[in-house]
Structure formats: structure tokens, C-alpha cells
Amino acid sequence: MTSPFAELLPSTRRSLLYRVATAQSEGRTPSLVAAVVRDGETVWTGARSCVDGHAPDADTQYRIGSITKTFTAVLVLRLRDEGLIDLGDPLEKHLPGTGVGDVTIAQLLGHSGGLAAETPSPWWERTPGTLRPGLADVLGERPQVHPVGRRHHYSNPGYTLLGSLVEALRGESWEAVLQRELLDPLGMGCTSAQPQAPHAGGWAVHPWADVLLPEPSEDLGLMAPAGQLWSTVGDLGRFAAFLAEGDDRVLCAASVREMRTPSVPAEAGDWDSGYGLGLQLVRRDGRTLVGHGGSLPGFLAGLWLSVEDGVAAVVLANATSGPLVGTVASDLVRIVAEAEPRIPEPWRPLPEVDHGLLELTGLWYWATTPYGLRLAADRGLELRPLNGNGRGARFRAEPDGSWTGLDGYYAGESLRVVRRPDGSASHLDLGSFVFTREPYDPSAGVPGGVDPEGWRGM
Structure with a gap:
């Protein structure tokens, strides 16, 4: 199926469908849906298998896991742009009493605060958020496992702290702020903290047999800013367009570019990936991609954007493991960018001469x-x-x-x-x-002066 804006060549559309079909079949996932956005418009959607007896479409919800972090990062950047915080502020200045108050807001956004990757047991993704009623229950007795600011170490609890920061400064829930400040302005009516019909159910696929086990769908409570959201390829396509150009109703283009800029050094030996402010960065197929991956039990999600090519792709699946949805999304970007390269804007002279x-x-x-x-x-x-x-x-x-x-x-x-x-x-x-204007022009005040004898032979 394709959107009303479809302008892709038939051969390109078939290549996209083949890639999605291969991913669903080889990845053994109950269903998989994808979309491609070009220059801000969804130009293709495709799906394989079914949800509740019907093929999923652009408005079928899947859980998107850690792509939620990018939404939380946007809310934090809005606070900065309003002058309520500085990214260099220590957390303690705005959210006292956490025990990790020396970590800066920028370090939390870029996962360089040294915080642990996960909460204390039990596994937070598969248990109710009510088991972690306070930040102390999220951070545990050993919240930091690395020196602050020395390395990139992905931290889910770090984004819980950012969500709590948003709540503290706005005086209302993270979910309410998200709805008013981001989802409503961007027209993302199919994105929500709780599932809304039509939505896919989450499944685990047995590794050695073609049988399924339903996965629980938990409300993550305080951990929601790190991975709670449900969304669709249609809505995430709109979000990808925002990440390419910005939107003054939400976040200006300069601040979105800042999100896409590396904020911490890459891990040793890993020079093809990095992290900005709430966005993952990778080099694949000779191009730079920005976006985020996500997973929760029963679901996988990937969003990648090539700003230079003006192409983004979103892939969602309802399996705990199997299809490499991030790789599929990057392949969809490559297929379109290589088959139908972006037509450059026509050259025009400047309107006036200075x-x-x-x-x-x-x-x-x-x-x-x-x-x-x-x-x-x-x-x-x-x-x-x-x-x-x-x-x-x-x-x-x-x-x-x-x-x-x-x-x-x-x-x-x-x-x-x-x-x-x-x-x-x-x-x-x-x-x-x-x-x-000339090499070492003696009249131009070159530091150290220019030898008075000038240029010479040997």
C-alpha cells in the first residue's frame, strides 16, 4: 500500500516491499510495518502479516520503547530554549535530593553521566511501575558505575531523571506536557502513553519452533520517559520530518540540529556511531543517519533519518527479538536515496549585490x-x-x-x-x-613578520 503522496518509481516501491517482506519472514515476527518519508511527506508504507486479522497500516499502534527518549529530550530542550535551565546546570539545581545531583542535564541527555544502564531488580520492562514508586527505587544503592562525563554509557534511569525534571519545572505530569507541547502541535494523534485501538499485541517467538507466547504490557510508571510510548509509522514519519527541519511550534531548527550533533566521544573502537542529545548517530552505507531504536518485551522499533538525502524510514514489529528493525530502516533509506537521489534545488543568483x-x-x-x-x-x-x-x-x-x-x-x-x-x-x-591576498604578504601584519629579503632560491 502507498500513501496519497506516493511519487516513488514502481521499481523502488517493489525493492522496499521486498526488503520488508524479507525482514518479516526471516525475522519470524507476527507482523511488521514500515514507512518512508521524503522531504517531509510519507511517500510509502508497507506491511507484512496481520494484526487482529487485518494487515497493519500507518495508523496501527506498536510500542516504540526507547524512541520515547527522543521525545523526552525535545521537552528538555524546550525548557532550555525558554531560559528555565542551562544544559550545563547540575541536576541538583532543579531536582534536588536525587543523590546524583552533580550530573549535568547535558550529560543525562547524552548518556555520559556515569549512571547505571538499568534499575535494580526486578527487570523494569516486564514488571509494573508501581514496584518503583520513587527515584530512589529507580536509581538503587549504586546509581553511578562510571566517573561523571568520562564515557558514553547508555542509561535508562537517566531519562527517568529527565522526565522528573520536566515534571518539576512544568508542575504537571510528563505525559500531559508531552501531549500539549509536542504531540498536539505536530498532529501526532495516534501516539499515546497507553495503547489505543487499533494496536498490535506483543509476542515472544520461540527460538526453535514457530510458536508464540504473549508478552505482558506494563505501565512503566516513573520509567515512562525512557520507554513508555505507543505510536504508529504515520506519526513517527511526522516526527522524523520534525527531526529534519524543526518546527517553531515545538523546537526551532537550530535546537534540533544541536540534538543531532555528537555530545560525547564514541566508545573506543566504535567510530561509526555516537550519541547526540536524545538521538543516536551512525554511519552506514557512506551516509550519516540520526534517529533512535527501541525495544520492549514484545516489540521492536527503529527510526533513521538521512538529513542530507531528505529521506527517513520507520520500522515497527511486534516480537521481542528477531528482525533487525534498525538495519531494515537504514536499508529502506539507502534504497530510496540510491534509486532516486535527491534533485538539487536550481541555482539562482543572489537577489542583490553587496x-x-x-x-x-x-x-x-x-x-x-x-x-x-x-x-x-x-x-x-x-x-x-x-x-x-x-x-x-x-x-x-x-x-x-x-x-x-x-x-x-x-x-x-x-x-x-x-x-x-x-x-x-x-x-x-x-x-x-x-x-x-599573497602568500606571506609583508604589508598584512603576518605574526612573526616576513623576512625583508623576501622569496629566494636555494
Whole structure:
């Protein structure tokens, strides 16, 4: 089946269906449903097998497990953007008495607070949340297993603390805040903390026989911000579009980009994955994907987004184990991105000419390395090495006439034009590096000076 916005080629649609069918069959899951989003619109949905006698569709709920954490992270970033918190604040400042108050909010978001991965026994995913009525029951007697801020260590209790932080600052339940501040604005009417019909039941599949065992569906209580939600591929497709572009009703594009930026170093030997602020990051098939995986007994979920390709995929299944839904989701992104690459926007000239900026374009040298400076939209600049060796970056114009680096080595660094008394550009100062029109231009104030005898042979 396909959505009304379907524009994919028949061959692409068949490749997507084949991948989903293979995943359901080889993964031995009672049902599996998937969706692909391109440039903000759902362009394909597909499903295999059935739920309650019917094939699942874009509005059939499955439990999404830890994808819930990304929703919680959005609520925390909203608090930051409103000035109620700083991500560098220690938890104790806003949520006292936890026993782990020296951990910062940013460290909780990025799983670098050193907290334990799980709660004390019994297994929280398969037992009622009423067994853990307070944060002390979630954190246990040994809440931290690593030094704070030294490594990435995934922590479910850490997101319980973030959910409690949201409740403390908003004065109402995490679920109510989520509904008002995120689900309603994004039109995610099929996402909820409790299952709503139509929804799939959770199953365990015997590893050595084609038989099933129903899994319990527990209300996780305080652990809800770490994994409670039920959702659909339709709603998660809307959420993926939000994670690509932002939405000022929920979170601006700059804050969403911040969520997609690595917040902690990768584990030793694991250089193809990382974690931002509530988002997992991976490199697969030569492209960067952001999103999150999720699992709870009876369910598996995966959401991956390639911002560069403008393609996202969501895969949901109702089995405790079996199909590698994260791999399937990344494969769906790859199939569409490779079969139907994104058509670039047409080139257009700038609407007006700023001759002062135009004078700055062209060839500059850092020491002896040639760079090209281009004028971009909105008075921005782009500086790139011409021989492939060196550090390049894009720069955003500031009101004071300087520019701020947006990426790479120079992200956050200031670029300014140093002018001669007659107003002409002498050189560029970029974080104390001097870029000149000629290699080591003696009139440009090169640090350390330039030998008065100039260039010579040997």
C-alpha cells in the first residue's frame, strides 16, 4: 500500500516491499510495518502479516520503547530554549535530593553521566511501575558505575531523571506536557502513553519452533520517559520530518540540529556511531543517519533519518527479538536515496549585490596554502582550501560585521576583516590565523613578520 503522496518509481516501491517482506519472514515476527518519508511527506508504507486479522497500516499502534527518549529530550530542550535551565546546570539545581545531583542535564541527555544502564531488580520492562514508586527505587544503592562525563554509557534511569525534571519545572505530569507541547502541535494523534485501538499485541517467538507466547504490557510508571510510548509509522514519519527541519511550534531548527550533533566521544573502537542529545548517530552505507531504536518485551522499533538525502524510514514489529528493525530502516533509506537521489534545488543568483562583500571573494592564503572565499546567501561566507589540504568552513554573518563559523574546525570561531586606513581589506583574521591576498604578504601584519629579503632560491 502507498500513501496519497506516493511519487516513488514502481521499481523502488517493489525493492522496499521486498526488503520488508524479507525482514518479516526471516525475522519470524507476527507482523511488521514500515514507512518512508521524503522531504517531509510519507511517500510509502508497507506491511507484512496481520494484526487482529487485518494487515497493519500507518495508523496501527506498536510500542516504540526507547524512541520515547527522543521525545523526552525535545521537552528538555524546550525548557532550555525558554531560559528555565542551562544544559550545563547540575541536576541538583532543579531536582534536588536525587543523590546524583552533580550530573549535568547535558550529560543525562547524552548518556555520559556515569549512571547505571538499568534499575535494580526486578527487570523494569516486564514488571509494573508501581514496584518503583520513587527515584530512589529507580536509581538503587549504586546509581553511578562510571566517573561523571568520562564515557558514553547508555542509561535508562537517566531519562527517568529527565522526565522528573520536566515534571518539576512544568508542575504537571510528563505525559500531559508531552501531549500539549509536542504531540498536539505536530498532529501526532495516534501516539499515546497507553495503547489505543487499533494496536498490535506483543509476542515472544520461540527460538526453535514457530510458536508464540504473549508478552505482558506494563505501565512503566516513573520509567515512562525512557520507554513508555505507543505510536504508529504515520506519526513517527511526522516526527522524523520534525527531526529534519524543526518546527517553531515545538523546537526551532537550530535546537534540533544541536540534538543531532555528537555530545560525547564514541566508545573506543566504535567510530561509526555516537550519541547526540536524545538521538543516536551512525554511519552506514557512506551516509550519516540520526534517529533512535527501541525495544520492549514484545516489540521492536527503529527510526533513521538521512538529513542530507531528505529521506527517513520507520520500522515497527511486534516480537521481542528477531528482525533487525534498525538495519531494515537504514536499508529502506539507502534504497530510496540510491534509486532516486535527491534533485538539487536550481541555482539562482543572489537577489542583490553587496559590493563590499564581493570585494572579499576569491583567492586568499593561509601561509602558503591557497583558499577560495565565496559569497553565500544571507551575507554568509564559505572558505575552502583549493588543494584539498586544510580546514574549511561556512560562516554566518553577525550584526557587528564579523562572521561566525558554522562547522568543522572553525565552528563557533570568529572571522573578521582587518582593513587599511583607506578602507580596503588588508587581511582576514580567523581565530588569530591571518589570511592574506599573497602568500606571506609583508604589508598584512603576518605574526612573526616576513623576512625583508623576501622569496629566494636555494
